[in-house]
Amino acid sequence: MSELKTKVRQVESGSIVTPSGFQVAGLHSGVKRKRNDLGVVYSETPANAAAVYTLNQIQAAPLGVTKESIATENKIQAVIINSGNANACTGKQGMLDAYSMRKTTAEKFTIPEHYVAVASTGIIGLDMPMDKITPHIAKLAVGKTEKHATDFGEAILTTDTFAKSTCFATEIDGKKVSMAGAAKGSGMIEPNMGTMLGFITTDAEIDSTSLHLALKQVVDATFNCITVDGDTSTNDMVVVLANGLAENNTLTPEHEDWDTFIELLTNTCEDLAKQIARDGEGATKLIEVNVKGAKTDEDAKKIGKSIVGSSLVKTAVFGTDANWGRVIAAIGYSGAEVNPETINMSIGTMQLLKNSEPIGFSEEDATAYLQNDTIQINVDLKIGNGKGKAWGCDLTYDYVRINASYRS
Template identity: 85%
Template sequence: MTMSKVKTKIKQVETGSIVTPIGFQVAGLHSGVKRKRNDLGVVYSEKPANAAAVYTLNKIQAAPLGVTKESIASEQKIQAVIINSGNANACTGKQGMTDAYEMRKTTAEKFQVPEQYVAVASTGIIGLDMPMDKIIPHIDQLSIGSTAQHAADFGESILTTDTFAKSTCFEAEIDGKKVSMAGAAKGSGMIEPNMGTMLGFITTDIDVDAASLDKALKQVVDQTFNCITVDGDTSTNDMVLVLANGLAGNTTLTPEHNDWDTFIELLTNTCEKLAKQIARDGEGATKLIEVDVQGAATDEDAKKIAKSIVGSSLVKTAVFGTDANWGRIIAAVGYSGAEVNPNTIDTSIGTMQLLKDSEPTGFSEEAATAYLQNDTIKITVDLKIGDGKGKAWGCDLTYDYVRINASYRS
């Protein structure tokens, strides 16, 4: 199946949410862990869903990740996910593991599912004991549903320093059946390629083989969530979890299925949309930066260069200051570690070419400054040494980033 045919089948559902796929319900409420906003949420599937997850590469991982890994390893099925924000349950020792297991047990009892069918996620301040006196009683008060308000309540419950909830939904046709895939995510600071302080929850009613789902998620996360950065820090709590309950009624998908490419495109669109929303909401950010690298020796080199550019503090501050300082871009290309020919590089911002074969083009500084005042900035680099291509997303670095992180616990 060609990519063009796949794209014609997929439609974004503007009013859709994490509960659009058949059989999913959510809830969110304020338990008191945070001062005001909802801080406890749950995702529930009416039947056990095939599950796959990708986790932070930080070697120091929070207790909930260990519990979730154990749950998924049991049968590769999850029916409920309990999430709290405001406290990360990270670096909390044996008590942290005990608390994560208690959250799993209480959720299993509340929704009458086996404990191993419950995943646990936490996000917030590192190193504080969990306020279980607030969390546990409120798990029983979670009232699930599939309305827009339920989705909004859940979306708020997983946020920390985020300024808006991240959500997306797509639909397509597989085996003649209408299928949906949707997601909700959080993330604003400590965002670095290879998972940052972010949580992503993806729901779909597609029937897909569990082992194939696991491989697909790893592939797609590497092209999307692993290509965003805000500040170069990698957190302790991050995961992307996908639940596929099969209620759409299609024939079980594997890579050999005729509609497998459609499934991959759905998963890619969902993850990329959420990833870009996270990058756009970087702490204190005013602009989304997209870097598109072409003509690299390999796709891996292209991605490496894109990450290097979008992660450069000097590039990020130049974008914030509306300064078309192409020297910072070309420097990030050079120290990326990828193969380059220093004499053949083209560089553009928007449609304006700054370098041609590594030489300045005499572009209009006034026009470049005007373009950099937009809220989405695209940087394109063509190395002209191969067919490799890749993208990465990030945001500008502002005064507010320092203000937010200097007072995070106060």
């Protein structure tokens, strides 16, 4: 992968509108008290589309509408998003409201209704304030400026403390290809796809079947490897739009630059996933777990998520307590195959276990390391070649405070 990594580069000043042919907008419609709460992503041409959705069996109305839109022709030209109201558990009226958002957006951009995807996030179980949303859809003035991107990024947030955005670029078939994304997510983060909204734009030319294949592969290794609190939302999804304006040869798994495209998508999704984990409600630290030596990659992922999902590990990190017993316990109940006699473990560069036996370490140095805002826990099971990563955050007093007053 070292050769490939020289081809994919991060665009520091890039945003969701950096890829050719994409425009966005965001504004305050009144669903929330102050912050922007209505946004749209628009492609100047119909884009091949792929999406993944929450695995929660109770799914909000917008997911059903978006699934229907994409299934019609595998193309999307606009995504309309509101925050502040999830339009979940809202019955038949909720479906009618989601369809209404789709219809109004299609009329605004003069495109077929099935070229519109719909997403909502916010409080579950409240009727949609369509008297606020409908008239403001017509007021969404899309563009490509930094302000447009900022307004959109704010419009999709709920309890997030900052907007999540990223952009990468590479070269395929001698053409510059860009990919960018914006996401929201702070609480109810335990994907298996499902705990956030993510919108990814690219000007790459790729057929929809290959795009879906790539998205599923990459989501499993990125968004599905983060957890904040173990709750899986009713609403959330990741949508990728590829409008082909880079004019590269159509990407499929047989294309010689397929691995480059996968890396481009991986970098985009991983960066957004880490930002979401870092912004967990009340969080002060990002926890990254690196697992190797597992029987399979799937086992490595299970162990990583078990560790970052452990409330005891999360509170130990918050309290700067190098209590490695909590980590070893999370490994043991992960459901992955392990050999209890061969585990190596370190926090940062400080080794704590070798072949499952404790190694003396400086508590003072460990406490000092755990005061950093990014904490790495490294595990080597030494029973195979499986490897994987997972991301999460510490568990703080503020998590309880935020969620105890979410509706007030």
